[in-house]
Amino acid sequence: MDIFDDTGDYEISLPVFEGPMDLLLHLVEKNRVDIHDIPIHKITDQYLAYMNQARKFDLALGSSFFLMAATLLLIKSRMLLPVRSQDSGDESEDPRRELSRSLEEFRAVKKIKLELEKLMEAERPYRKREPGEVKSGIFDRPISAERLMAFFGALWKKEGREQKEQVFEAEEVSLEDRLKLLRSWLGQCREGILLKQFFLSQHTRMELAVSLVAVLETVRTGEAVLYESMEGLSIRRDCL
């Protein structure tokens, strides 16, 4: 199949396509045809030929390739049907229209993909700082004793609870408990906290789950708002 391989050498592997749209766009571009006036007969034949080749090369094609093949055959058969006279003026009846639109969209996406690749490649060598514990020599002073106590208290309770867990093998995490924790965070960091950081401070699945409910609860009651910060999704007390 010289449309795929100009040398005609079967030993050379077939090009691999990301999906049926990728293959279809390749065929359209290779044949230099108008995306809005696809010679459906020709393209369908070439599409099916590729699938045949792929089978010979033991190339695993996903079900999506077969779905597209069926779509192409359907369009082809519709094109063969005589156009009824009352419909002839209606452009929207062209069975290829949907396909053209999809191809056009996919072509735009491919362009953006190339642009993204270029941008990321250009940015990659400029390594930024990895986020670490030590941001700088500075930190906030003084550390509020209350804030520390909140952690202290949380730890205290946690240790107590863990002992209970060993006896009952059941984990008890109350929503109130997590709400209190979240509120103490929110109270201490009025400029907001990273949700990720809050969740990372939870040690068990149950704690994590209940923490999430706590976050949602504060948002629901309007006590706190979620917002996008430079580091990621964050939550802060709603001052209004």
Place this chain on the structure above:
Amino acid sequence: MSLPRLAASLEALLFVRGNPLTLEELSGLLKTGSAEVEAALSELEKKYSSENSGITVHCSGGRWCLATKPEYDGWISSVLGRSAPLSPAALETLAVIACKEPVTRSEIEQVRGVSADRVLASLMEKGLIEERGRMDIPGKPILYGTTALFLKDTGLSSVEELKTRCMNEITKEESLF
């Protein structure tokens, strides 16, 4: 503040804030005009280039930050390892999301013609996309969008910028015919 002192303050500021900052943000934080900030930035640039320095000031997407010099990339990668570049499928999915965000999985799959399950999970794990709530239709599908890390990694100031860049390119090409 003298220029060298301003440049040193700027250096400390950029160092502490890992995230890139715009000229306006810097000017606001340093409480000085943007002309002075620009002068301080080029002072820093000069300092880093004239010396045997491993780091430099880097601007992309109109935002400034400190970063390692590109010529050290190979060496740092060999020492600390490097993250593998995105697969073609991941890049393509990212392009769809950037294009249409917020967007559901089924919309993404429709554009690409293939299942997006695995790719979405991998992009989520890399922190390049995130969930943006759910669409208010039956099934309440998750909506996906790009993250701040995505902007940082591409050096874009916004997703709109990407679209504009590609549109310009398309128009340029079409005007050739």
Place this chain on the structure above:
Amino acid sequence: MSLPRLAASLEALLFVRGNPLTLEELSGLLKTGSAEVEAALSELEKKYSSENSGITVHCSGGRWCLATKPEYDGWISSVLGRSAPLSPAALETLAVIACKEPVTRSEIEQVRGVSADRVLASLMEKGLIEERGRMDIPGKPILYGTTALFLKDTGLSSVEELKTRCMNEITKEESLF
């Protein structure tokens, strides 16, 4: 590698890695002797001190990192506000240490359920905790305790006070039920 080149590589490495590294780790990563690394570190130190620089190399607890110069602390705090508070992990670790001091790393990790390596290094470098000798058991683990700076920063007169206040609070809460 020449010394200036090694120093520049070291700079890039310390910049990328947010967390402090020991001389041995640096020597391993740079694939060079610790004497050379030490020479490169003092080369960097010299460079930062002689110039109008906002950052410097900083060593504490035997670990090296880049940090802003102390003289910029006040200014950065005023500019960025509370942007560099202790992380929750650091606070929690501090609470454990205050509670149980002197305490080993493995005891801390047992309470928190996560590795404390980085957090301890960060607290050490901030001068909030210190080494208090070693425990007389196999392996001779380091014992950690809080510092005078910790008391100053929290406004506590002693660690006991924190414990007492906390106990009172917990008792108060429990009596509500």
